[in-house]
Amino acid sequence: MARHEQISTTELTKRLLRAEPRALARTLTAIERRSPGVDALLASLHEHTGNAHVVGITGPAGSGKSTLVAALTRELRARNRTVGILAVDPSSHRSGGAILGDRIRMSESSTDPGVYIRSLATRDAVGGLSRAVLDGAALLDAAGKDVVIVETVGAGQAEVDVINVADTVVVVSIPGAGDHVQAMKGGLLEIADVHVVNKSDRPGAQQTAAEIRNAISLSVGDREGGEWDVPVQQTIASTGSGVSDIVHQLDEHLVWMLDHGTRAERARHNATTRIRWAAEELVLHHLRAGVDSFDAAVAEVAGRRTDPVRAARDLLRTLSASLAEP
Amino acid sequence: MARHEQISTTELTKRLLRAEPRALARTLTAIERRSPGVDALLASLHEHTGNAHVVGITGPAGSGKSTLVAALTRELRARNRTVGILAVDPSSHRSGGAILGDRIRMSESSTDPGVYIRSLATRDAVGGLSRAVLDGAALLDAAGKDVVIVETVGAGQAEVDVINVADTVVVVSIPGAGDHVQAMKGGLLEIADVHVVNKSDRPGAQQTAAEIRNAISLSVGDREGGEWDVPVQQTIASTGSGVSDIVHQLDEHLVWMLDHGTRAERARHNATTRIRWAAEELVLHHLRAGVDSFDAAVAEVAGRRTDPVRAARDLLRTLSASLAEP
Numbered sequence: 001m002a003r004h005e006q007i008s009t010t011e012l013t014k015r016l017l018r019a020e021p022r023a024l025a026r027t028l029t030a031i032e033r034r035s036p037g038v039d040a041l042l043a044s045l046h047e048h049t050g051n052a053h054v055v056g057i058t059g060p061a062g063s064g065k066s067t068l069v070a071a072l073t074r075e076l077r078a079r080n081r082t083v084g085i086l087a088v089d090p091s092s093h094r095s096g097g098a099i100l101g102d103r104i105r106m107s108e109s110s111t112d113p114g115v116y117i118r119s120l121a122t123r124d125a126v127g128g129l130s131r132a133v134l135d136g137a138a139l140l141d142a143a144g145k146d147v148v149i150v151e152t153v154g155a156g157q158a159e160v161d162v163i164n165v166a167d168t169v170v171v172v173s174i175p176g177a178g179d180h181v182q183a184m185k186g187g188l189l190e191i192a193d194v195h196v197v198n199k200s201d202r203p204g205a206q207q208t209a210a211e212i213r214n215a216i217s218l219s220v221g222d223r224e225g226g227e228w229d230v231p232v233q234q235t236i237a238s239t240g241s242g243v244s245d246i247v248h249q250l251d252e253h254l255v256w257m258l259d260h261g262t263r264a265e266r267a268r269h270n271a272t273t274r275i276r277w278a279a280e281e282l283v284l285h286h287l288r289a290g291v292d293s294f295d296a297a298v299a300e301v302a303g304r305r306t307d308p309v310r311a312a313r314d315l316l317r318t319l320s321a322s323l324a325e326p
Numbered sequence: 327m328a329r330h331e332q333i334s335t336t337e338l339t340k341r342l343l344r345a346e347p348r349a350l351a352r353t354l355t356a357i358e359r360r361s362p363g364v365d366a367l368l369a370s371l372h373e374h375t376g377n378a379h380v381v382g383i384t385g386p387a388g389s390g391k392s393t394l395v396a397a398l399t400r401e402l403r404a405r406n407r408t409v410g411i412l413a414v415d416p417s418s419h420r421s422g423g424a425i426l427g428d429r430i431r432m433s434e435s436s437t438d439p440g441v442y443i444r445s446l447a448t449r450d451a452v453g454g455l456s457r458a459v460l461d462g463a464a465l466l467d468a469a470g471k472d473v474v475i476v477e478t479v480g481a482g483q484a485e486v487d488v489i490n491v492a493d494t495v496v497v498v499s500i501p502g503a504g505d506h507v508q509a510m511k512g513g514l515l516e517i518a519d520v521h522v523v524n525k526s527d528r529p530g531a532q533q534t535a536a537e538i539r540n541a542i543s544l545s546v547g548d549r550e551g552g553e554w555d556v557p558v559q560q561t562i563a564s565t566g567s568g569v570s571d572i573v574h575q576l577d578e579h580l581v582w583m584l585d586h587g588t589r590a591e592r593a594r595h596n597a598t599t600r601i602r603w604a605a606e607e608l609v610l611h612h613l614r615a616g617v618d619s620f621d622a623a624v625a626e627v628a629g630r631r632t633d634p635v636r637a638a639r640d641l642l643r644t645l646s647a648s649l650a651e652p
Contacts, residue, residue, distance in 0.1 A: 042633075042635075043633035043634065043636065046627070047630045274634035275613075275620075275624065275637050275641070277634070278638035279610075279638035279641065280609065281638075282635070282642060298598050301372070302593040304372060304373045307370070307373070308372065308603070309366070309607075311601050312602075312607075312608055313604075316645060316649055319642060319645055320643055
């Protein structure tokens with residue numbers, strides 16, 4: 001059994017490194033579900049990661065992110081770059097219709113073997129989605145995609161997760177959304193490496209771009225390093241207007257990061273997160289393996305006969321022995 | 327130093343058990359920041375928890391949750407019950423104004439020692455907010471509040487967090503929000519123990535209530551146990567109309583849970599979550615304590631010379647020795 005799984009993991013790894021769509025789909029489902037064995041698979045892929053330019057795209061509902069991603073993908077394909085897209089949807093039941101529509105529009109790319117697109121959702125516990133995003137991006141990276149786009153639909157935590165995974169963060173706004181620009185302060189404004197004002201054929205595009213530039217210049221003192229000159233790009237994603245400029249800005253940002261050590265810094269941040277999650281996974285596995293003692297501990301804590309920290313300490317004391325090489 | 331901290335923790339614990347507002351405020355800030363020592367403090371409070379009825383209140387922005395919480399608090403105080411309120415705001419920079427306004431309206435309660443109200447926000451990593459909510463609710467529980475209300479402002483993860491902490495989940499809707507009722511399916515609809523249609527002086531209140539009842543009856547097959555008859559209550563929080571009925575329904579739900587073992591089940595779920603978090607905290611503490619080896623591991627993983635799982639396993643192998651009783 002163990003031998004059989006070993007073989008199929010090796011074979012699956014090969015297929016993933018060749019970016020076979022069915023292997024990718026299967027593995028992304030395993031990532032969403034945190035299926036057993038997915039950690040071993042990701043571990044074996046790890047040495048093949050670090051080559052893709054991971055681009056996070058976020059912004060409010062209705063800002064045309066998906067159309068922008070489609071247009072950006074066309075521009076990247078025109079430059080012969082392969083593209084992997086993860087559409088992250090923390091609340092798929094809410095906007096299922098809209099996403100489906102956008103995805104159908106994207107389907108022009110679906111016959112192109114240089115493009116792989118996949119929605120990512122998880123109803124799992126806290127942190128489940130962000131971990132799936134990080135793992136999914138690493139998978140598409142290992143599969144040799146030149147650019148991995150992580151598009152977040154929704155707000156809040158999903159936007160924050162983009163920072164954890166992306167080399168370059170693109171924040172999308174639309175004209176006349178003065179409230180949005182206000183709301184970005186203290187949040188999206190600081191994390192954006194590239195600002196896009198999409199739907200710039202609508203009235204007020206210039207003003208919104210000016211407001212964003214103004215907000216950036218006011219907050220520039222807070223920017224780490226403070227050297228990357230954040231562009232504010234107007235686009236009309238539906239016609240492709242301005243989209244090639246974004247490709248140019250993404251390239252410039254990647255080069256800037258390489259020059260300034262920022263990319264290595266993000267790689268270390270990424271590694272830190274992954275080691276922490278792996279450690280937590282090992283600990284959880286250990287706790288689950290000792291299910292009887294865990295259940296007993298839960299009963300003790302629920303009955304207020306011991307506190308959670310003491311219970312955890314007692315459960316962990318036997319961990320080291322279980323960490324022998326597999 | 328250790329002795330001094332020991333003394334002040336004991337003293338702080340005493341003050342918390344007496345529900346002294348300054349001690350509560352200080353500890354909630356420590357919970358938000360995950361300050362060192364907060365785990366030891368919560369461990370010492372654990373045996374005093376489990377008495378409060380923890381009520382989660384969630385719903386979309388503009389549904390009048392804060393006004394409802396204020397009205398509910400008045401009703402509870404009229405019954406001589408003490409109330410602790412945690413207003414959870416995962417994105418305080420967005421709706422700061424609205425919250426402030428609601429809070430000012432709430433300030434009529436601020437001179438009443440039987441009411442403690444506090445906003446809870448954290449810019450911490452994934453899971454930070456939900457952990458702060460669980461810890462904050464446990465604190466107010468230990469401080470002897472009869473009812474602890476956790477009000478979530480915002481959407482997504484914060485709503486889900488309410489389930490983790492609450493005995494009873496109240497979902498607030500408003501008339502004419504047909505889209506909202508649709509959107510609840512597969513999410514809030516299933517977690518609601520009590521539905522409230524607030525602002526029921528607006529047109530369409532009856533219809534919205536009927537839509538919710540219909541949606542509940544369609545999904546009733548999915549309800550665990552399927553026995554609690556979820557009420558749909560119309561209210562006008564600004565006048566207090568219908569609010570005393572909610573108090574009645576909360577009481578009924580608590581009794582129902584006690585009768586059906588559901589409350590003990592939630593206590594076990596809560597204990598499981600807390601043990602897991604405590605275990606993760608112990609592991610993180612261990613990893614941080616060995617900062618040199620952790621930094622070396624990060625460099626190895628970032629450089630693709632080892633994978634995160636192997637690095638985590640190596641780092642954890644020395645954990646047991648560090649878990650000797652403090």
